[in-house]
Amino acid sequence: MKLYDIVVIGGGPAGTSAALFLEKKGYRIALLDQAFFPRDKVCGEFISPAADDIFSDLGVLESIDDLNPTRLSGVVLSAYESSYLQVDYPVSADGRVMTSLSVERSMLDNLMISHVRNSNVQLLEGFKVTDLLFGGENVCGVKGYDEVKKQFSIKAKVVIDAGGRNSISLRRLNLKRGSSQKGKIALAAHWEGVKELGPYCYMHISDPGYTGIAPVGNNRANVVLVVDRNNLAGANIEQFFIKTVLGNRLRKEILGAGAPVEKIRVMDTLSYSVKKPKCGGLILVGDATGFIDPFTGEGIYLSLRSSQLAVEIISNAFDRADFSSRQFQRYDMMRRKEFREKNILSKALQYLIYKPSLCKRVVESLIRQKELSSLLVGVIGDYVPANKIVCFQYPLRLICEMLKQRQSLPISNSQRLTN
Numbered sequence: 001m002k003l004y005d006i007v008v009i010g011g012g013p014a015g016t017s018a019a020l021f022l023e024k025k026g027y028r029i030a031l032l033d034q035a036f037f038p039r040d041k042v043c044g045e046f047i048s049p050a051a052d053d054i055f056s057d058l059g060v061l062e063s064i065d066d067l068n069p070t071r072l073s074g075v076v077l078s079a080y081e082s083s084y085l086q087v088d089y090p091v092s093a094d095g096r097v098m099t100s101l102s103v104e105r106s107m108l109d110n111l112m113i114s115h116v117r118n119s120n121v122q123l124l125e126g127f128k129v130t131d132l133l134f135g136g137e138n139v140c141g142v143k144g145y146d147e148v149k150k151q152f153s154i155k156a157k158v159v160i161d162a163g164g165r166n167s168i169s170l171r172r173l174n175l176k177r178g179s180s181q182k183g184k185i186a187l188a189a190h191w192e193g194v195k196e197l198g199p200y201c202y203m204h205i206s207d208p209g210y211t212g213i214a215p216v217g218n219n220r221a222n223v224v225l226v227v228d229r230n231n232l233a234g235a236n237i238e239q240f241f242i243k244t245v246l247g248n249r250l251r252k253e254i255l256g257a258g259a260p261v262e263k264i265r266v267m268d269t270l271s272y273s274v275k276k277p278k279c280g281g282l283i284l285v286g287d288a289t290g291f292i293d294p295f296t297g298e299g300i301y302l303s304l305r306s307s308q309l310a311v312e313i314i315s316n317a318f319d320r321a322d323f324s325s326r327q328f329q330r331y332d333m334m335r336r337k338e339f340r341e342k343n344i345l346s347k348a349l350q351y352l353i354y355k356p357s358l359c360k361r362v363v364e365s366l367i368r369q370k371e372l373s374s375l376l377v378g379v380i381g382d383y384v385p386a387n388k389i390v391c392f393q394y395p396l397r398l399i400c401e402m403l404k405q406r407q408s409l410p411i412s413n414s415q416r417l418t419n
């Protein structure tokens with residue numbers, strides 16, 4: 001049986017960033033993934049501006065820039081084909097012009113894995129973890145099988161579960177809490193032959209669901225459609241995807257000349273929260289800690305950030321040689337505290353986007369109130385504190401604007417186009 005300080009399950013953004021941060025501190029680490037890289041992952045493929053700082057701390061930002069990724073200046077938002085808002089990311093508190101990265105996940109994840117491969121971390125691809133090992137009340141390793149179905153066991157003082165939404169800890173320890181949300185499903189594909197998109201991510205909300213469209217370079221656009229699972233009953237997936245995407249006038253304008261260039265990928269996007277593990281020796285990062293709807297496109301940032309928070313706690317555990325659940329409690333508190341307002345905002349947006357009339361009026365108000373729309377994209381970009389929106393004043397100003405709208409003339413087309 002092999003022995004490491006730390007075993008990381010999963011080589012997505014959460015697992016690779018945790019491994020790279022901890023490797024710098026000199027721990028003996030093994031990172032296991034059931035897949036071989038490059039592997040694909042359904043994703044909107046735009047990454048919050050705030051992630052740049054974490055990529056920089058990890059020492060990977062330069063090599064991401066070497067991929068010549070698309071940089072987006074802001075977001076376009078439309079509600080039910082009527083209100084249309086284009087808003088740039090506001091400058092950061094320290095005066096930086098902020099942009100978000102838009103890069104294909106297979107490329108980004110492969111790049112992160114190549115950094116792991118070139119580090120002192122032992123990378124084990126094709127290794128599927130099937131169970132956690134326990135020593136008393138603490139997790140002390142993992143077991144599973146490799147690509148030729150050979151069984152393995154690996155012992156470690158700390159196991160980091162970065163296995164995403166179906167991670168082994170969630171299933172083995174029954175940690176997943178259901179959601180009241182109806183079954184949502186995402187359909188995704190890269191398109192080619194589309195109109196020049198410009199440096200924006202396009203969020204178009206309409207019936208029966210919303211899309212995120214982002215240019216990812218090489219004249220390709222990534223298109224993700226999120227709808228209720230019921231909409232798909234008995235439908236041909238490809239026909240449904242194309243028909244629904246192009247059924248919206250604004251989407252048709254940008255995508256109409258193009259078509260998907262790959263098989264449509266389908267993924268469950270049901271949001272969920274996760275209970276704190278009761279055992280020690282185990283720490284969850286990334287989607288294994290919970291999932292909010294992908295509308296705000298923050299999952300990768302939140303994954304990187306959760307790993308950054310976990311690293312501090314894990315280092316403390318090694319310093320004190322204490323791997324008990326008590327030692328890891330602070331991580332859970334820190335994470336919940338930091339992400340609490342983001343979760344509230346995400347839930348509020350989820351409510352809003354499925355209420356057509358309210359959604360249109362809010363977007364109209366955001367078109368008129370540049371400061372409010374800038375704040376919103378700054379918060380969604382993860383560099384403006386969420387309490388600037390999740391507070392009393394912001395909704396109040398929005399409501400006042402909506403009341404004013406009732407008495408004023410409709411917005412002209414030119415106002416609709418840019419803010």
Ligand SMILES: Cc1cc2nc3c(=O)[nH]c(=O)nc-3n(C[C@H](O)[C@H](O)[C@H](O)COP(=O)(O)OP(=O)(O)OC[C@H]3O[C@@H](n4cnc5c(N)ncnc54)[C@H](O)[C@@H]3O)c2cc1C
Nearest residue numbers: 010012013014034044045129163164186286287294299300
């Ligand atoms: C439709 C959709 C659109 C999204 N759009 C965006 C977006 O635009 N921007 C954004 O920032 N985020 C977006 N997200 C969220 C983002 O994709 C996730 O938050 C992110 O991938 C989480 O990273 P992770 O490392 O936690 O998990 P993952 O990226 O899922 O990686 C988990 C890894 O663990 C491995 N693994 C799992 N179980 C085991 C096991 N038992 N043994 C070994 N290996 C295992 C898997 O093979 C996988 O490689 C979107 C999500 C969805 C569903």
